[in-house]
Amino acid sequence: MNTQVTPDQIAFYQENGYIVLENFLTPDDLERWRWATDESVAQRLASVNPELVNQGSSEAYFAMVFTQCLKLADSHPGMHEIMHDPALGRVAGTLAGVDGIRIWHDQALIKPPYGNPTGWHLDNPYWSFSSRSSISIWVALDDATLSNGCLYYLPGTHKTARYETVDIGKKLGGLFDVYPEWRAIEPVATPCKAGSVVFHNGLTAHGAGANMTNKPRRAMTCAYMPDGSTFNGTKNILPTEYFESLTVGDLLNDDKMNPLIWRA
Numbered sequence: 001m002n003t004q005v006t007p008d009q010i011a012f013y014q015e016n017g018y019i020v021l022e023n024f025l026t027p028d029d030l031e032r033w034r035w036a037t038d039e040s041v042a043q044r045l046a047s048v049n050p051e052l053v054n055q056g057s058s059e060a061y062f063a064m065v066f067t068q069c070l071k072l073a074d075s076h077p078g079m080h081e082i083m084h085d086p087a088l089g090r091v092a093g094t095l096a097g098v099d100g101i102r103i104w105h106d107q108a109l110i111k112p113p114y115g116n117p118t119g120w121h122l123d124n125p126y127w128s129f130s131s132r133s134s135i136s137i138w139v140a141l142d143d144a145t146l147s148n149g150c151l152y153y154l155p156g157t158h159k160t161a162r163y164e165t166v167d168i169g170k171k172l173g174g175l176f177d178v179y180p181e182w183r184a185i186e187p188v189a190t191p192c193k194a195g196s197v198v199f200h201n202g203l204t205a206h207g208a209g210a211n212m213t214n215k216p217r218r219a220m221t222c223a224y225m226p227d228g229s230t231f232n233g234t235k236n237i238l239p240t241e242y243f244e245s246l247t248v249g250d251l252l253n254d255d256k257m258n259p260l261i262w263r264a
């Protein structure tokens, strides 16, 4: 992996709330990520823990936005090795400007052939902690193009976002009912080659286009929680027993649930 980031890249990320890093994976890395993603997704779909596929949603429209499989590192050793690499945590932490990175959850996001667009949303308000420095990595396993559903961002929205988002549903622009002031911001598309990555802040508005092609658009992603983040009362992916043991304000520092993959 090419995990060096320059001061200019850090500044761009801090200003805009997203950044594309081209050629992040070497060709060998890319093969390994594709293999681990394809195999772990196939196992998950066969085995099925329904809560960890499309977050339990059986809605037909949503199923055509993407096949979404969560926490694959917990069930697939190859994916575990990929996701626990401290180098990933170092890049994420360096861009975000934090001194420790925990995994919130990994997720494969596979937009099927002729798949629906991904409606505009923010990520962090779905999660069980609230942080202006949360960050996700989105790894392109296929070329992500304007035709097959590359990501789009609203630059700078991480600075003005509140902890409010919308579900990824049929209303592509539902987020603009919540943030009408963002309608004036020009969206930026981030097409990128397979093996490139996009990082975004959990409060940056983003979405993805439809897949107008006859092949899947595969991405492997991971959401990161800055070390030191605290419980905000939202369940999200927390197992019920753990969720019920928590009080708002508690440190989310369970190393099994949210592994610390890097500390400065």
Ligand SMILES: O=C(O)CCC(=O)C(=O)O
Residues within 6 Å of the ligand: 066, 109, 111, 118, 123, 136, 138, 149, 206, 207, 208, 219, 221
């Ligand atoms: O891959 C997509 O279509 C959406 C990605 C996304 O929302 C995310 O990675 O947070």
Ligand SMILES: [Fe+2]
Residues within 6 Å of the ligand: 121, 122, 123, 206
């Ligand atoms: Fe998202």
